[in-house]
Amino acid sequence: MTAGRPLLRLQALIASLLPLGLALTNLFQPAPALAADYNRDIVYQIFTDRFFSGRSDNDDPSQSSGLFDGSHKNWRAYWGGDLAGIKAKLDYIKGLGVTAIWISPVIDNINKADNDVTGKMVAPYHGYHARDFMRVEEHFGDPANTFADFDALIEAAHRAGLKVFVDMPFNHTSPYNHGEYGALFSSGQYRSDVENDKNKYFNHLPAVTDFNNRFQLQYHTIFYLGDLNQENSYIDTYLKIAAQKLRDHGADGTRLDAAKHTNWAWQETLSSLLYEKGDHLILGEWWMSGLDDPLYRDAVKFANRGGVSLFDFPLAMAIREAFKGKAGGDLQAVARVVSREDIDFNDSRSLLTFIDNHDLARFQSINPDPKDLHLALALLFTSRGIPIVYYGTEQYLHDDTAGGEDPYDRPWMNSFDAGSPGYTLIKSLSALRSGCPPLVLGRQETLHAAADDYVFARRAGSDCAVVALNKSRDKTLRLEGLQTGLADGVYPGKFALGGGQSELVVRDGLGRLEVAPQSLIVWAGDNCAKGKDGAAVPVIGAVRPPKVAGGTSVTVYGRGFGETQGKLTVGDETLSVSSWHDDKIVFNAPRKSLGAVRVDIATAGGVDSVPVKLFVSEGRLINVRFTCEDAPLQEGEQIFLTGNASSLGMGRTTWMDAAGPMIYSDDERKYILCVPMPAGKTVDVKMVILDRAGSVVKQESAAHKYQVPAEGSWQNNLNWQK
Numbered sequence: 001m002t003a004g005r006p007l008l009r010l011q012a013l014i015a016s017l018l019p020l021g022l023a024l025t026n027l028f029q030p031a032p033a034l035a036a037d038y039n040r041d042i043v044y045q046i047f048t049d050r051f052f053s054g055r056s057d058n059d060d061p062s063q064s065s066g067l068f069d070g071s072h073k074n075w076r077a078y079w080g081g082d083l084a085g086i087k088a089k090l091d092y093i094k095g096l097g098v099t100a101i102w103i104s105p106v107i108d109n110i111n112k113a114d115n116d117v118t119g120k121m122v123a124p125y126h127g128y129h130a131r132d133f134m135r136v137e138e139h140f141g142d143p144a145n146t147f148a149d150f151d152a153l154i155e156a157a158h159r160a161g162l163k164v165f166v167d168m169p170f171n172h173t174s175p176y177n178h179g180e181y182g183a184l185f186s187s188g189q190y191r192s193d194v195e196n197d198k199n200k201y202f203n204h205l206p207a208v209t210d211f212n213n214r215f216q217l218q219y220h221t222i223f224y225l226g227d228l229n230q231e232n233s234y235i236d237t238y239l240k241i242a243a244q245k246l247r248d249h250g251a252d253g254t255r256l257d258a259a260k261h262t263n264w265a266w267q268e269t270l271s272s273l274l275y276e277k278g279d280h281l282i283l284g285e286w287w288m289s290g291l292d293d294p295l296y297r298d299a300v301k302f303a304n305r306g307g308v309s310l311f312d313f314p315l316a317m318a319i320r321e322a323f324k325g326k327a328g329g330d331l332q333a334v335a336r337v338v339s340r341e342d343i344d345f346n347d348s349r350s351l352l353t354f355i356d357n358h359d360l361a362r363f364q365s366i367n368p369d370p371k372d373l374h375l376a377l378a379l380l381f382t383s384r385g386i387p388i389v390y391y392g393t394e395q396y397l398h399d400d401t402a403g404g405e406d407p408y409d410r411p412w413m414n415s416f417d418a419g420s421p422g423y424t425l426i427k428s429l430s431a432l433r434s435g436c437p438p439l440v441l442g443r444q445e446t447l448h449a450a451a452d453d454y455v456f457a458r459r460a461g462s463d464c465a466v467v468a469l470n471k472s473r474d475k476t477l478r479l480e481g482l483q484t485g486l487a488d489g490v491y492p493g494k495f496a497l498g499g500g501q502s503e504l505v506v507r508d509g510l511g512r513l514e515v516a517p518q519s520l521i522v523w524a525g526d527n528c529a530k531g532k533d534g535a536a537v538p539v540i541g542a543v544r545p546p547k548v549a550g551g552t553s554v555t556v557y558g559r560g561f562g563e564t565q566g567k568l569t570v571g572d573e574t575l576s577v578s579s580w581h582d583d584k585i586v587f588n589a590p591r592k593s594l595g596a597v598r599v600d601i602a603t604a605g606g607v608d609s610v611p612v613k614l615f616v617s618e619g620r621l622i623n624v625r626f627t628c629e630d631a632p633l634q635e636g637e638q639i640f641l642t643g644n645a646s647s648l649g650m651g652r653t654t655w656m657d658a659a660g661p662m663i664y665s666d667d668e669r670k671y672i673l674c675v676p677m678p679a680g681k682t683v684d685v686k687m688v689i690l691d692r693a694g695s696v697v698k699q700e701s702a703a704h705k706y707q708v709p710a711e712g713s714w715q716n717n718l719n720w721q722k
Contacts, residue, residue, distance in 0.1 A: 037557035038253070038281045038309070039349050039542040040440050041163065042381075042430050043388040044098040046086055047358050048106070048140055049125040051391055051413045054084025054149075061143040064111035067123035068139070075407040076122040082140045083149040087156050092416050096394065096423065097430025100163035102255065102283070104358070106140050106150055107242070108132035110174040110183070126358070126410075127167065128257065129174035129225070132185035133242035145188075147249055154250035165253035165283060166246050170239050170270070171262040172225035176202075182226020186238060194226045201235050203227040205667055208261075212294040214663040215672075218263050230266035231625060231674065236713045240273055247274065253281030256308065260286045260295070265674035266713075268306040268647075269621045272676065275307060275545040276552070276620065283352055284308040287359075290317050291340050301656055304346045304596060305615055305647070307547025312351040312385055314341065319355055319379065320363070323372045323471065331471065335449035335456070338383065342444060346546065346596065346613040349441075353385035356393070358410055364396060365404025371498065371518045374425055375471055378497050378520040381429040382467045384444045384458070394422040425497070432495045436524055438465040441541040441558060443610070447484065453477045453515070457484060461537035461560050461609075465494070465524040466504060470515040482511035486525045495522040536560040538601050538609040547615040550591035554614065556599065559583050564604040570614065571597035589616050594646040595657070617646045618678035624708065625715045628662060628687065629670045632720065636692045638662070639671055643685040643703060647676050655694040680710040687718060 053059070059080050060068040069077035086093075086103065093101060105127030114122045114129065127137065135145040142148055157164050176182035176194035183193040184201060192201045205227070208220040221227045228235050243254055254274065256267055267284075274280045284306075286299045291314050293299075303310045314337045321329040342348045355376050356363045363373055373396070380387045391397075395415040399408045417423065433439045442458030442465065449455070452472040458465045466484050470477040484506060491504040499516020504523040506512075515521055541558040548554055556568075565580040571593025578586040585601065594616050601609040631639050640660035642649050649657035662671040677683065684703035691697050700721040708714075 037542045037544065038279075039347075039386060039557070040434070041100045041281075041386050042098040042433065043100045043102050043165070043352070043386060044093055044096060044391065045102045045354075045357060045388050046104070046391045047081070047410050048083065048086065048104045048127065049079055049081040050410050051081040052085030052089050052416075053080040054082050054086070054088045055142075056080075058082055058139055058141065058143055061138040063138060063143070067113060067121065067125075072412050074121065075410075076116070076120070076125065078123050078125045078139050079412055081413075083136075083153045087149075087153045089416060090156055090160050090162065092418060094160050094162060095418055095427065096389070097427045097434065098389065099161070100165060100252065101157065102165040102253075102388065103167065105130070105167040105169055105257070106136050106246075107168070108135040108137045108145055108185070110180045112179045114175055114179045124174065128169045130169055130172070131174060131180060131183055132188065133168075133239065134185075134187045134245065151249055158250065163252035163281075164250065165255055165281060166251040167255040167257055168243060168246070169257040170228065170230070170243075170267070171258040172222070172227050174226060175224045176221070176226045177224050184226070184228075199232070199234065201229055201232055203229050214295070214298070214661075215665055217261055218663075219665070219667070222258070222261055230263040231623060231713045233712045236266065236623065240270060243270060243274065244277070247277065247280065253283055255283040255285065257285055259284040259302070259308070260299075263623070263674055264298075264302055265676045266623045267302075267308070268676040269623050271306045271308060271547060272549065272617060272621045275547055276549065278553075279544045279555070282306070282308050284310045286310050286313070288313040288317075290314045291337060297655070300344045304613070304656075305547070307545055307615055309350045309352055309386065311357075312341070312353045315351070315383075315385070316354050316356075316360075319376055320360075320366060323363075323367050323376050330451045331454040331469065332449045332451065334379075335446045335454055338444050338456075339446060342384070346615070347542065348444075349384045349386075350542065350546065351385045352388055353380055353383060354388040354390065355380055356390050356409070357388070358390070359406060360409060361404035362390070362398040362409050363393070364398040365400045365409070370396060370421070372471065373422070374497060375469060375518060375520055377425065378429060379454075379469055381433050382439055382458070382465070382520075382522060383456075384442070387433070389426060394426050395420055396422055428495070432522065436465055436494065436522070437539075437559060438463045438524065439522075441539050447482045447511075448479055455479065455482065455513070459485060460541075461539040463524070463539075465522055466491075466511070466513075467520065467522050468513055468515045469520045470499075470517060472517050474517055476517060477515040478513075480510065480512040482513070483509070484511040486511065489525070491523040491525055493521045494524045497521075537607055538562070538566075538603050540599065540601060540609050540612045543599055543612055543614050547617065548589045549617050549619045550589050550594070552589050553578070554587055554589050556585040556587075556601065557583065558601075558609070560603070561585055561601060562603045562605070566604045567602040569598070569600040569602075571616070589614070594618065595650045615646070617676075618681055620679045621647065621676035622679045622709065622711065623674050623713045624677040625672055625674050625713075626662070626685070626718055627668070627670050627672050627715065628718045628720065630720050631671065631687060631689065632698065633689065634697075637689050637697055639673075640688050640690055641673060641675060641685055642688050642699075643683055645678055645681070645683045647678070648683070648685065653688050653690070653696050653699070655690060658688060661690075677708045679708060681708050682706070683708060685718065687720060
């Protein structure tokens with residue numbers, strides 16, 4: 001283990017950063033953000049450079065001149081969209097009924113062209129080729145790289161009741177083989193580049209060839225980009241200060257770009273730091289092909305333990321496939337994704353759902369039928385999760401060149417027509433979702449699924465909504481005998497798209513419905529279920545933050561808790577509360593019940609909620625690399641670490657609870673694993689070997705005692721104890 005003197009090393013590191021304009025207090029000041037139940041949000045994604053130009057003096061700034069194309073013919077040049085442009089269009093955005101915007105990275109990008117193989121100029125218009133994480137890109141803000149335009153956008157958005165989520169590419173800088181060679185700056189001062197990396201700020205391994213290899217994903221390079229080494233103490237602190245700086249400027253959420261490729265444990269330490277300052281939405285981009293993705297379980301584990309809301313790629317892929325082409329795919333696949341993820345994720349309602357984004361061909365490039373786009377949007381808004389609308393979808397914006405793939409999925413926003421059918425539909429769907437509690441709070445239960453039709457219920461205590469989708473172009477959907485959970489009666493459509501209104505009739509507890517071709521209908525009732533003596537059932541809508549340190553303030557959002565205090569149980573402890581209201585309960589997280597713990601609420605009348613999960617850690621976490629060379633592994637077996645820390649599963653040895661699996665480093669020729677460990681604590685660590693089925697094959701005879709350093713990023717070697 002490399003230990004040294006943690007406090008002195010931290011002070012030296014901070015001293016190296018302070019001259020560059022970074023205040024230490026930035027790490028500890030609360031963010032002026034809009035704290036609330038993020039599960040209620042509706043997000044509008046904006047690709048800043050392609051949205052709207054609010055000022056012209058930043059089109060071709062002197063420090064990065066020649067990267068702008070005002071004719072919009074070079075699809076890989078800056079086109080002029082900026083933060084001032086977003087601010088100018090906030091009324092238009094707000095009119096959609098959304099509650100948050102997600103903007104592409106605003107940090108300073110490289111100033112030199114990244115020419116393609118033909119020699120054509122390529123600019124970092126997308127924002128993902130960072131050079132200075134402490135400044136704002138001059139093309140998006142002002143030529144002096146200040147936060148002025150960012151601050152103005154935040155202030156205006158918050159005044160309009162809109163949250164702002166900011167993208168951050170923590171994985172990398174820019175291409176290392178030309179341009180600025182991956183150079184890293186801090187507040188304008190050069191720190192390093194990939195070719196002159198004496199301080200080991202970067203990983204120096206080849207490109208990823210196996211995208212299912214856990215080691216390659218985290219340590220090899222993608223797209224020839226300078227791969228930042230988050231295990232380096234300087235980079236660890238630098239990136240965390242950068243994240244907190246944006247938060248201090250008012251960002252309500254941070255998107256972890258390329259989360260699958262960035263050190264997984266380090267991102268958990270970042271999430272813990274951000275949550276330490278109060279609630280904040282952490283959005284994780286972990287690309288998956290579907291439920292059968294080889295790393296699906298890794299993604300679930302990452303989200304649950306890190307308190308990260310993942311982008312729901314499995315659901316997006318299933319929806320896109322279901323509507324692809326004239327014949328379309330199978331809506332049963334959509335139902336399977338929802339059912340599986342509801343089981344696996346601590347709260348599937350916090351997953352970020354979408355039908356397209358800046359890395360996928362737009363929906364209408366795979367299916368130009370606007371009716372199908374409308375149906376897919378309606379499915380998105382009525383399903384569980386936090387829905388995201390990609391900019392321009394409401395104006396049917398798409399360019400089908402080369403199949404609509406990158407960069408043609410990022411066209412210039414050519415219309416702001418608040419009267420377009422797409423705009424008015426999204427406005428109606430936003431109002432529907434916001435005004436119908438089951439569509440926000442409710443669990444999702446499949447009532448019927450087939451190739452062309454999907455019927456599901458959203459249940460939230462005594463409230464229930466039933467959604468029926470028929471995407472067939474010529475067949476009417478007629479069903480009866482559905483176990484809707486609604487009381488007997490006739491329910492008129494609360495929302496209808498396509499074939500007009502239709503009634504849901506419930507007799508003897510069984511529902512009968514009819515849905516025209518290419519239509520979606522929503523029915524809702526408030527007599528779905530009752531508790532003791534007809535009392536309303538309490539519904540937990542969200543627990544925020546989803547990951548906290550013991551003693552930290554936590555808020556349970558929902559409804560039906562009553563105004564008279566009932567009972568709150570977290571893990572094995574019955575806790576006192578700071579405040580108790582019908583829709584919100586505030587308490588401090590337990591210090592004894594650690595790891596993934598249940599949160600249960602009982603009203604004063606004794607009616608219990610459906611429990612949810614909260615991940616509780618000991619306190620601040622630091623990234624520790626464990627290595628092992630002599631574990632007695634056989635084919636198909638994997639090494640995990642367990643012990644008396646939340647990140648080690650509190651002694652449990654299941655695949656999901658224990659830390660791991662350890663991964664084989666083809667660079668060091670040994671097994672390694674980074675684990676977010678409780679700073680300054682003494683912990684017991686034991687290696688355990690699991691087989692393919694997840695059963696314990698063997699484990700060490702005794703645990704290793706380990707004093708976790710108070711700060712920094714550290715290493716520790718483990719020798720197998722027989």
